[in-house]
Amino acid sequence: MAKNRFSHAWLHDHINDPYVKMAQREGYRARAAYKLKEIDEQDRLIKPGQVIVDLGATPGSWSQYARNKLAGGKRTEGGIDGTIIALDILPMAPIADVTFLQGDFREDSVLVQLEEILAGRKVDLVVSDMAPNLSGVASADAARIEHLCDLAMDFAQRHLKPEGALLVKCFHGSGYSQIVEKFKHQFKTVAPRKPKASRDKSSETFILGRGLKNPA
Secondary structure, three states: OHHHHHHHHHHHHHHOOHHHHHHHHHOOOOOOHHHHHHHHHHHOOOOOOOEEEEEOOOOOHHHHHHHHHHOOOOOOOOOOOOEEEEEEOOOOOOOOOEEEEEOOOOOHHHHHHHHHHHOOOOEEEEEEOOOOOOOOOHHHHHHHHHHHHHHHHHHHHHHEEEEEEEEEEEEOOOOHHHHHHHHHHHEEEEEEEOOOOOOOOOOEEEEEEEEEOOOO
16 A cells, blocks of 8 residues: 555656656656756856767767757757767667767677767767666665666776766765765876755765876
8 A cells, every 4th residue: 555655756846847848748758867967067068079978878868968958959860979988787768979889888799889980989978877686685686776877887887088088877875975986096186976866865976087087
């Protein structure tokens, strides 16, 4: 019964969520697009000519936002000033001007495809909205979240330009301070971000790291 009440409450909040309505109106696949939009507007992350990698991209709203930004606001296909590569284990419907690689970005076969697309170029920006399936067991969930952040940091270390940036999703709670410390070890500047589009009730937050301390 409690679960039923929770489902109804979530559905009510979702249907009446202004960001959900805005996403439907503006053609975004998920309200998450507005989280990246707010952070980008604050920190000016996405600029013409960049190479951007979106880790755990499905359903694709972050790639959609990045694509629209590099297209100068034009919604139709017709080329962008830059390169966007989206990766996910799950399938993703095509997005104009975005190259999608399905598979685990830790596997050689996926990395080979990525290197072919990059053609020797380093990456300006890595974004990750990846989140694990949460179990409700705090210690186990903290370990899963930290693991995904570690994967994103390792990927960024190998592929970012020295002045590049990494934006990842994590959650306040057990293990959060350890993730921040790892970021501080790897990046010159580190800042937490909690966009308005991130639900108040959620412990979700984002960490932005800029400028590798020891570029590859």
